[in-house]
Amino acid sequence: MAQVYTIAANGQRDIWIQAEMVRLGLARVMPWPGEYADIAALYALEAEAREKGRGIWSDPFYAPRSPDPNALAQFVDSVQIVEGIITSVADVRGQIYLNFGADYRTDFTVAIAKKNVKRFTAGNIDPLALEGAKVRVRGWVELINGPMIWLNQPERLEILS
Structure with missing residues (x-):
């Protein structure tokens, strides 16, 4: 770049x-x-x-998406901006999951690979403290259980409140 x-x-x-x-x-x-x-x-x-x-x-095609998994599933395999409230967070063997719904197997999730977590903490972002936060994330939407974006750097996460 x-x-x-x-x-x-x-x-x-x-x-x-x-x-x-x-x-x-x-x-x-x-x-x-x-x-x-x-x-x-x-x-x-x-x-x-x-x-x-x-x-x-x-x-309206370019507007930030809601984390609604049914609507967001229409945009799998594309770069999107998604805005919503993190309902729960999980640390699974060092990998962080930010969940935007009650069922991580179907709802929208943001994942941070174990190797990238240090980038967030170095940038003064504790992903595990984001439960209840309104955020905007940017990235490639994949279908892993429900729609998912892998965040590899903190700059793709905006904490709105």
Whole structure:
């Protein structure tokens, strides 16, 4: 991933292209491991574009999904933004599961592999303390029991309340 800027006449950085695309609603934010962009700034620009219905945000197809497993199952094998309340959390042999319903075998779940948990704690996020939190997650939806997103980095998890 590269961060691209236009250069002003004085040779200084002028416009951050990624930020401008997000601000105009021409792109969604999707952090990648090792990317050092200002994710908080990009999320703020995306929220503004979504609120104002700019670009892709004027089309309901791009709206954040609810964690309803039946509706979300229609978007398996695609990148989605899902927003909801974590109803329970579980640590199974070091792997963390954030459940969005009463039945982990059918409801939407976010999983954090054991090898990635340290990234969250290093970023001051304790996944086991998120029960009851309203969150927004981004990632590839798979069908493992119910719909599931594997989070490999904390930047793909926004804690809303």
